[in-house]
Amino acid sequence: MIDQLREHLLAPRYIGWLLDGWLATLWASLLVAAGATVLGVVIAAGRSSSRPALLRLTGAYVSLFRNTPLLVQLFFWYFGAPSVLPEAAREWLYAGHLLSFEFLSALVGLTLYAAAYVGEDIRSGIRGVPVGQTLAASALGFTRVQVLAQVVLPQALRIALPPLLGQYMNIVKNTSLAMAVGLVELSYASRQVEAETFKTFQAFGLATALYIVSIGAIEVLAAWAARRQAFSPGRAA
Amino acid sequence: MGGAAAGVLAGARRMTVIETLWDSLPYLLWGAFPEGQLGGAALTLLLSAGSGIASAVLGLAWGIGLATATGALRTALTLVLGFFRAIPVLMLIFWTYFLLPFALGVSVPGVLSVMCALSLVGGAYLAHAVHAGIRGIGAGQWAAGLSLGLTRWGTLRHVVLPQALRMMLPSFINQWVTLVKDSSLAYIVGVSELSFVASQVNARTMIYPAEIFMLVGAIYWLLCTGLDRLANGLAQRAQRGNWQHKSFSRKGHGRFA
Amino acid sequence: MTRSKFIVSSLALAAGFFVLGSSAWADKLDDVKKAGVLRVAAFDGNPPFGYIDPASKKQVGHDIDLATEFAKSLGVKIELVPTNPANRIPLLTSGKVDVVFASFTITDERAKAVDFTTPYFLVGQQFLAKKGVLKDAAQIKDIRIGTEKGTTMEANLRKNYPDAKVVLYDDSPFALAALRNGNVQAITNDGVKLTAQWNAIPDKEKYEIPAITVSREYLGAAVPKGETRLLEALNTWLVDSEKNGRALAIYDTWFGPNSKAPLPRLLKIGDQRVAAN
Numbered sequence: 162m163i164d165q166l167r168e169h170l171l172a173p174r175y176i177g178w179l180l181d182g183w184l185a186t187l188w189a190s191l192l193v194a195a196g197a198t199v200l201g202v203v204i205a206a207g208r209s210s211s212r213p214a215l216l217r218l219t220g221a222y223v224s225l226f227r228n229t230p231l232l233v234q235l236f237f238w239y240f241g242a243p244s245v246l247p248e249a250a251r252e253w254l255y256a257g258h259l260l261s262f263e264f265l266s267a268l269v270g271l272t273l274y275a276a277a278y279v280g281e282d283i284r285s286g287i288r289g290v291p292v293g294q295t296l297a298a299s300a301l302g303f304t305r306v307q308v309l310a311q312v313v314l315p316q317a318l319r320i321a322l323p324p325l326l327g328q329y330m331n332i333v334k335n336t337s338l339a340m341a342v343g344l345v346e347l348s349y350a351s352r353q354v355e356a357e358t359f360k361t362f363q364a365f366g367l368a369t370a371l372y373i374v375s376i377g378a379i380e381v382l383a384a385w386a387a388r389r390q391a392f393s394p395g396r397a398a
Numbered sequence: 399m400g401g402a403a404a405g406v407l408a409g410a411r412r413m414t415v416i417e418t419l420w421d422s423l424p425y426l427l428w429g430a431f432p433e434g435q436l437g438g439a440a441l442t443l444l445l446s447a448g449s450g451i452a453s454a455v456l457g458l459a460w461g462i463g464l465a466t467a468t469g470a471l472r473t474a475l476t477l478v479l480g481f482f483r484a485i486p487v488l489m490l491i492f493w494t495y496f497l498l499p500f501a502l503g504v505s506v507p508g509v510l511s512v513m514c515a516l517s518l519v520g521g522a523y524l525a526h527a528v529h530a531g532i533r534g535i536g537a538g539q540w541a542a543g544l545s546l547g548l549t550r551w552g553t554l555r556h557v558v559l560p561q562a563l564r565m566m567l568p569s570f571i572n573q574w575v576t577l578v579k580d581s582s583l584a585y586i587v588g589v590s591e592l593s594f595v596a597s598q599v600n601a602r603t604m605i606y607p608a609e610i611f612m613l614v615g616a617i618y619w620l621l622c623t624g625l626d627r628l629a630n631g632l633a634q635r636a637q638r639g640n641w642q643h644k645s646f647s648r649k650g651h652g653r654f655a
Numbered sequence: 656m657t658r659s660k661f662i663v664s665s666l667a668l669a670a671g672f673f674v675l676g677s678s679a680w681a682d683k684l685d686d687v688k689k690a691g692v693l694r695v696a697a698f699d700g701n702p703p704f705g706y707i708d709p710a711s712k713k714q715v716g717h718d719i720d721l722a723t724e725f726a727k728s729l730g731v732k733i734e735l736v737p738t739n740p741a742n743r744i745p746l747l748t749s750g751k752v753d754v755v756f757a758s759f760t761i762t763d764e765r766a767k768a769v770d771f772t773t774p775y776f777l778v779g780q781q782f783l784a785k786k787g788v789l790k791d792a793a794q795i796k797d798i799r800i801g802t803e804k805g806t807t808m809e810a811n812l813r814k815n816y817p818d819a820k821v822v823l824y825d826d827s828p829f830a831l832a833a834l835r836n837g838n839v840q841a842i843t844n845d846g847v848k849l850t851a852q853w854n855a856i857p858d859k860e861k862y863e864i865p866a867i868t869v870s871r872e873y874l875g876a877a878v879p880k881g882e883t884r885l886l887e888a889l890n891t892w893l894v895d896s897e898k899n900g901r902a903l904a905i906y907d908t909w910f911g912p913n914s915k916a917p918l919p920r921l922l923k924i925g926d927q928r929v930a931a932n
Contacts, residue, residue: 228622229615230582241608337486343822356805359768376484430712496745601700601828
């Protein structure tokens with residue numbers, strides 16, 4: 162009876178593959194979330210600026226990266242982009258001195274894609290900050306950059322936290338596409354396990370469960386953050 | 399037969415980039431049609447439109463369910479919707495393509511199983527938008543409907559829903575744009591939509607990967623931007639004269655990926 | 656609260672499907688004859704076994720010819736389903752296709768999940784690399800190697816060269832693109848496919864197939880597990896086609912002296928496997 166059960170479960174080494182893939186997913190998601198937030202702030206600032214050139218440039222960025230599928234973007238960064246680099250640069254990249262090229266191109270592709278969405282959410286956050294704050298800060302002698310960095314952005318980020326956490330959840334899910342460009346993350350590992358053991362249900366089931374655990378953790382964080390915001394007095398809404 | 403083999407295996411004269419792209423454009427746009435099944439960008443549009451309609455229906459039903467159900471049923475519904483929003487679309491396509499037929503005992507063709515997966519995910523997101531829309535209609539509307547003698551369902555159908563749906567129209571069209579992009583994942587199960595035929599073309603021509611993916615990206619961009627403009631146009635017409643400017647597609651867990 | 660409920664509910668949902676799915680399938684051969692269609696999974700990116708002909712936009716190739724003639728012998732039409740290596744077994748087990756004809760290596764592990772016919776092709780696992788990169792087998796562990804998910808190539812490399820850096824792609828065109836870009840320094844696949852790919856690249860003088868063979872691969876067609884009548888019909892047809900020369904004729908179309916990838920024939924259908932894999 163135990164043996165029958167064991168036959169249906171995955172052997173420990175395959176569970177190990179899946180867990181390794183899960184760690185890669187988490188690590189990649191963390192890096193992408195960080196990078197996308199930083200880039201998103203830059204884009205949001207650009208979208209809120211009064212200079213038409215900056216406005217148009219960031220507008221084009223957002224349009225380009227939001228209206229093309231992530232899969233095509235990843236293919237482009239992995240298969241297409243290196244061909245414009247000189248041979249020596251390419252060799253250095255592929256040798257994977259710091260990061261494997263699969264990881265690097267996936268990071269670039271995922272970050273640029275996520276930044277377009279994060280940027281728009283932060284921009285909504287910036288719009289939600291009462292204009293009185295900006296006026297008061299300018300009256301106090303802050304430069305425009307200081308107004309943005311020290312007064313508006315902290316409040317904007319707090320306002321934008323719910324949609325931002327939603328974007329971070331999307332980032333975790335989007336890492337699954339990186340399997341098409343050879344990144345050994347969770348979906349890639351689940352296909353590998355399935356191809357070797359033919360236990361389709363178990364391999365996909367465990368992978369799905371791990372994704373849900375990850376997303377669930379962010380949801381819990383979101384709920385906790387919402388509750389904290391509701392109870393803190395004197396914060397700008 | 400030998401000639402067909404020679405076509406690919408012979409080292410044909412190296413075509414220029416423009417020639418290659420121009421040559422492949424029909425296959426990218428509509429696949430093997432009319433000699434074979436419809437594919438390429440045309441299939442992408444059909445796939446996303448079908449999923450869009452199905453997810454709109456599901457989203458409406460589930461959204462109304464969220465707004466009106468109570469207790470255990472509501473918890474179960476919330477959990478199911480949470481599951482569909484937490485699972486990566488790629489994984490859900492694996493499930494519907496490989497395991498659903500196993501469970502149901504019938505074979506489900508690739509296009510239908512991808513539509514099924516996309517509709518479930520899209521419906522889950524739209525359900526929350528519908529729910530928020532129904533809740534966003536002022537209490538005065540509910541009260542007015544009830545005081546006119548309509549039942550709760552009647553108020554829902556004749557007073558609240560029409561207003562809510564008009565406000566949510568942009569949400570639905572945004573969902574269609576997202577579905578156009580998500581349909582690219584169908585390549586993993588061999589559905590010949592645009593990304594799949596693009597990789598076939600790339601396999602055949604071999605020497606212009608960057609150009610081919612840029613062309614394919616441009617086609618997607620045109621499709622999505624066109625739909626987006628349509629959404630904005632409709633949203634403006636719907637909101638004209640409506641002082642309640644709520645934008646349901648951007649609150650909380652808006653789905654942009 | 657949220658997290659554990661998520662896990663429990665999704666596992667329950669999945670378990671429900673699993674329980675429902677214990678229904679038995681009807682006999683496949685009868686189903687095929689009744690429907691009048693044989694659904695066959697074949698490659699669409701692996702010349703000359705299966706690929707898309709640029710002129711007719713149809714799937715053609717050695718495996719497809721075999722499958723078409725088998726369908727004719729049953730008196731049914733053929734419906735081709737394009738596949739990549741990783742989808743072959745799932746397509747069979749989920750009932751989406753009746754037969755897999757996609758240069759499918761016969762292994763004992765796979766034989767637990769599907770039923771194989773007698774081998775109809777013999778290949779060796781080899782490498783395709785830029786000239787001068789790979790000169791002997793000892794270098795394998797030092798270079799980056801690309802191959803496809805769901806193939807025996809990866810398993811063989813892991814068994815024989817556990818230190819090699821292997822990157823898996825979804826299908827051979829992606830692996831070839833990676834080789835040409837430089838993402839990987841060599842790709843491994845069966846020698847026949849590599850030869851065909853090599854012959855098709857515009858700058859083939861820069862690449863070579865070194866004289867290194869990792870293993871012998873016997874290719875067979877596959878049917879769902881337990882479909883003995885379908886398997887018998889297929890085996891009988893394969894052996895007969897060897898006897899009446901059809902198998903040789905199809906072979907010559909794609910690999911004969913006048914084709915674009917001439918290759919001496921290593922296996923006659925009906926020969927027993929020489930080495931276990």
